[in-house]
Amino acid sequence: MTREEIINQVNSVLAEEFEVEDSNFAPDAIVKDALSLDSLSLVDLVAIIQYTYKITVPVSDLPKIKTFNDLYDYIEEHLQK
Amino acid sequence: MGIWSCIGKTLDEVRQSLYEGKSGIVFSQERKDAGFRSALCAHVEMPDLKPFVKRGPRQFMPEEAQYAYMATKDALEAARLDQDYIDEHEVGIIYGNDSVAEATMRALDKFREFTNTSACGSGAIFQSMNSTVTMNLATLFHLRGINLTSSAACASSSQAIGLASLLIRSGLQDCIVCGGAQEANMFSVASFDGIQAFSTRENEPTKACRPFDRDRDGLVPGGGAATVILESLEHAVKRGAPILGEVVGWGFSGNGDHISTPNVAGPARSLELCLKNGGISDVRQIGYVNAHATSTQAGDGHEALAIAQNFGDYRVPVTSTKSQTGHEMWMAGASELIYSMLMMQNGFIAGSLNFENPDEETAQINVIPETIEQKFDMFLSNSFGFGGTNSTLIVKEFKS
Numbered sequence: 001m002t003r004e005e006i007i008n009q010v011n012s013v014l015a016e017e018f019e020v021e022d023s024n025f026a027p028d029a030i031v032k033d034a035l036s037l038d039s040l041s042l043v044d045l046v047a048i049i050q051y052t053y054k055i056t057v058p059v060s061d062l063p064k065i066k067t068f069n070d071l072y073d074y075i076e077e078h079l080q081k
Numbered sequence: 082m083g084i085w086s087c088i089g090k091t092l093d094e095v096r097q098s099l100y101e102g103k104s105g106i107v108f109s110q111e112r113k114d115a116g117f118r119s120a121l122c123a124h125v126e127m128p129d130l131k132p133f134v135k136r137g138p139r140q141f142m143p144e145e146a147q148y149a150y151m152a153t154k155d156a157l158e159a160a161r162l163d164q165d166y167i168d169e170h171e172v173g174i175i176y177g178n179d180s181v182a183e184a185t186m187r188a189l190d191k192f193r194e195f196t197n198t199s200a201c202g203s204g205a206i207f208q209s210m211n212s213t214v215t216m217n218l219a220t221l222f223h224l225r226g227i228n229l230t231s232s233a234a235c236a237s238s239s240q241a242i243g244l245a246s247l248l249i250r251s252g253l254q255d256c257i258v259c260g261g262a263q264e265a266n267m268f269s270v271a272s273f274d275g276i277q278a279f280s281t282r283e284n285e286p287t288k289a290c291r292p293f294d295r296d297r298d299g300l301v302p303g304g305g306a307a308t309v310i311l312e313s314l315e316h317a318v319k320r321g322a323p324i325l326g327e328v329v330g331w332g333f334s335g336n337g338d339h340i341s342t343p344n345v346a347g348p349a350r351s352l353e354l355c356l357k358n359g360g361i362s363d364v365r366q367i368g369y370v371n372a373h374a375t376s377t378q379a380g381d382g383h384e385a386l387a388i389a390q391n392f393g394d395y396r397v398p399v400t401s402t403k404s405q406t407g408h409e410m411w412m413a414g415a416s417e418l419i420y421s422m423l424m425m426q427n428g429f430i431a432g433s434l435n436f437e438n439p440d441e442e443t444a445q446i447n448v449i450p451e452t453i454e455q456k457f458d459m460f461l462s463n464s465f466g467f468g469g470t471n472s473t474l475i476v477k478e479f480k481s
Binding site for chain 1: 131136137140191195197199200201202203204
């Protein structure tokens with residue numbers, strides 16, 4: 001998958017799952033704020049990444065994912081492994 | 082009162098369906114393809130909660146909690162209990178629910194597929210507890226009184242209403258949201274189908290559920306949710322509530338016998354206690370009996386004997402609304418109370434569909450096969466469940 005494909009898919013999947021009307025997230029926007037995530041719905045973010053990309057996100061890695069760019073980076077990096 | 086059922090999603094629709102003898106039973110190809118012995122079931126539409134509940138809390142709601150939300154929203158509106166009033170007063174909830182099969186299965190499937198507990202998602206824990214309905218509704222409607230789920234098999238919601246009436250009579254609560262919810266997905270009843278309890282009259286879905294009929298061959302599973310608001314007379318009068326009826330008696334009993342085969346003595350004691358607790362000195366005061374009768378050989382026959390034993394020479398009109406809805410199980414005590422209320426309010430008794438010929442036992446009671454115009458002001462409703470749990474309610478029309 002190219003980075004652009006990842007960006008499009010991630011934005012589309014997350015917008016649908018978290019019911020956000022506009023899926024054009026700014027790359028430096030904070031994921032938790034843009035998706036209105038609390039401690040419980042953060043678990044859904046982890047689950048969705050797992051279902052969609054077969055990537056397990058350990059809780060210890062969550063602090064690394066603040067912006068959408070961080071999320072794209074994380075997925076890109078782990079997809080390559 | 083509020084209801085979400087296979088024969089209507091508003092009280093008006095349900096009243097009309099009852100009167101016309103409409104059946105909610107269908108043949109499900111999905112169930113047949115999946116390996117069901119009997120692919121008969123009630124068709125229950127899924128509600129769309131998006132306009133009412135935000136995405137976050139919706140994640141905590143399995144199918145049955147969604148049905149219950151719709152039924153409760155309508156019941157609160159009909160009872161003129163708005164959110165401002167609830168926020169300022171202590172309102173409780175006791176609701177019948179006895180399974181969370183699909184939610185549990187889906188969460189554990191994810192866990193096993195990904196070998197990671199986070200894969201279950203945020204809602205799984207709240208969806209897969211038997212108390213899911215009460216925890217969700219209490220949160221969404223800000224209910225701050227008693228918060229309790231009644232799990233008593235097919236008597237769950239009848240017991241919920243009985244228990245609530247007792248708490249109100251004792252003065253411990255003024256107002257309680259009561260009801261029952263039943264998931265209608267195939268996973269919730271796959272194991273039930275496995276014990277060959279369902280009718281296999283698949284070529285005639287609307288004729289499959291035939292309570293008290295000689296040729297009955299099993300029940301048909303249903304689902305949905307039904308809610309009634311119970312409150313003390315003083316509380317209802319003080320807030321100007323539309324008062325529909327009075328729960329005058331609750332009776333209950335345990336068979337202490339076989340886990341699935343009912344007996345006569347247990348149900349008979351439930352009726353007897355209910356009549357006694359309701360102060361009913363003359364059974365002729367009861368104008369209608371809404372039977373538990375699910376369309377099984379043993380259950381219907383034994384219930385007929387229990388009714389006959391308590392009513393003696395008086396041939397009280399009896400029907401089973403399950404002939405139209407299938408067996409709504411955890412929901413049935415509450416939904417059948419609503420069906421009976423609608424009949425009482427509108428002066429008719431909905432015919433027990435497919436009752437064509439009695440057998441020796443069911444001939445001992447007066448089963449009404451077709452809808453009749455009949456006024457009555459008090460009815461009795463039975464609910465019996467696996468494990469020998471029995472509950473009976475008597476409700477009287479309210480006259481100011």
